[in-house]
Amino acid sequence: MGAGHGHRLYRHAHSRVHTLLAHCKLAAVFGFVLVVVATPREAMWAFALYAGLLAGVAAYARVPVTFVLRRLVFEVPFVAFALLLPFVAEGPYTHVLGVSLSESGLWGAWNILAKGTLGVAASVLLAATTELREVLLGLQRLRMPSLLVQIASFMIRYGDVITDEMRRMRIARESRGFRARGVRHWGVLGKSAGALFIRSYERGERVHLAMVSRGYTGSMPVIDEVTATAVDWRRAAALPGAALVVCLTGWILL
Amino acid sequence: MTAPSLEVSGLAYAYPDGHQALFGVDLTIARGERVALLGPNGAGKTTLVLHLNGILGGGAGSVTVAGLPVEKRNVAEIRRRVGIVFQDPDDQLFMPTVREDVAFGPATAGLRGAELTARVEAALERVGMAEFADRPPHHLSFGQRRRVAVATVLAMEPEILVLDEPSSNLDPASRRELADILRSLDVTVLMVTHDLPYAMELCPRSLILSDGIIAADGPTGDILADEDLMHRHRLELPFGYDPRAAASARR
Secondary structure, three states, rough: OOOOOOOOOOOOOOOOOHHOOHHHHHHHHHHHHHHHHOOOOHHHHHHOOOHHHHHHHHHHHHHHHHHHHHHHHHHHHHHHHHHHHHHHHOOOOEOOOOOEEEEEEHHHHHHHHHHHHHHHHHHHHHHHHHHHHHHHHHHOOOOOOOOHHHHHHHHHHHHHHHHHHHHHHHHHHHHHHOOOOHHHHHHHHHHHHHHHHHHHHHHHHHHHHHHHHOOOOOOOOOOOOOOOHHHHHHHHHHHHHHHHHHHHHHHHOO | OOOOOOOEEEEEEEEEOOEEEEEEEEEOOOOEEEEEOOOOOOOOHHHHHHHOOOOOEEEOEEEEEEOEEHHHHHHHHHHEEEEEEEOOHHHHHOOOOHHHHHHHHHHHHHOOOHHEEEEEEOOHOOOHHHHOOOOOOOOOOHHHOOOOOHHHHHOOOOEEEEEOOOOOOOOOHHHHHHHHHHHHHHEEEEEEEEOOOHHHHOOOEEEEEEOEEEEEEEEHHHHHHOHHHHHHOOOOOOOOHHHHHHHHOOO
């Protein structure tokens, strides 16, 4: 959608991946994740191949690998949980560098780590090549409940408006000498949050009034009608298709 | 003879909490007129506006837009005919891009494809915002957002344009630009405002709504020059403003 502002995850470039229709990309990422999750965890080589496939897509989309790796930091809190598994899980134990670790725990940790990372990396690629607005339109075309799409698009539209309101309230507080210095001041912050909630709620009512005044009756009209061609779907299928071959091979060789 | 753009007769309304806001409002606006609706805070201006497109209703009296009565079964057509531009453009512009926002009204009414695109482009052209079609609204200046808000309503090709405080929060240049745009439109305009010089500049005729009734109806210049009338309804001109001088300047 042209010169719209990009969100921070988006990386502007011109590539076939960028121009592919959002709903095809969403379906492709979803398919890819399903295939990855269905792969036997013992087939370690398969996960390496999946990573290779993603690296290929990244290169094709002109998204630097470092960009993807940096975004993966997001995953760290979840990984921390996976790393605990070998220490807490039961079963036969094995010794690594003198530490006794659960074998099933190790496999479990590997399973979560590998599949999780691949899933997040695929999503990061999706976000890097698709404008947020397009993602929402894509979800709408994939028949996601219209109400959920509407809520998400209002979040995008009004996020900045509400952040700005919050900033003005903070400036107003500080201009009257307020500084949050400890528990005793939490009350003030709590009341500010409450006021912000009420203001946002009232804005919601006004927005609804404006929508109703322009004929809104509960569903968003279709403004851009786009249909994907067979070629689009074939392009989108390249990634999950290749992954499926790897997955099936994994099961056969098991 | 064509029906007047707007005909309100005997309109009375009390809010569910018992507060009575309108006590029998009568007014008629002919096609192509530009009329200012003046009045102090709490006079019932917003309540009246929300009756024009059937958001509020159920009290006594009737509202007719170009011959069509405001009733439940006509509500879709009424909302197409009455274009309300609300005061805060951030309330009015709720779609992710300017283009989609302007398309919202006509698309809701069932327009699609090339016809929809043409309608959107024409509306943006009329307010001088065509090159901003793909921008998100929150990246525009306040004056630009107000102009887009006008376009969102123009795209529905309304019978009457109702503007709530169109000049509020605008810097003098944006205020003048908006005035030029409003003057260039060939639609009926009802403008709710506290900005009396703006009413003088744009609207040959003014109404004063006070305590839920129309307290005065006449040429804007005469109303603003009637000090006693103005004082009774808590209306005040800006310091140093002379409505007679302004009237002769306009001629």
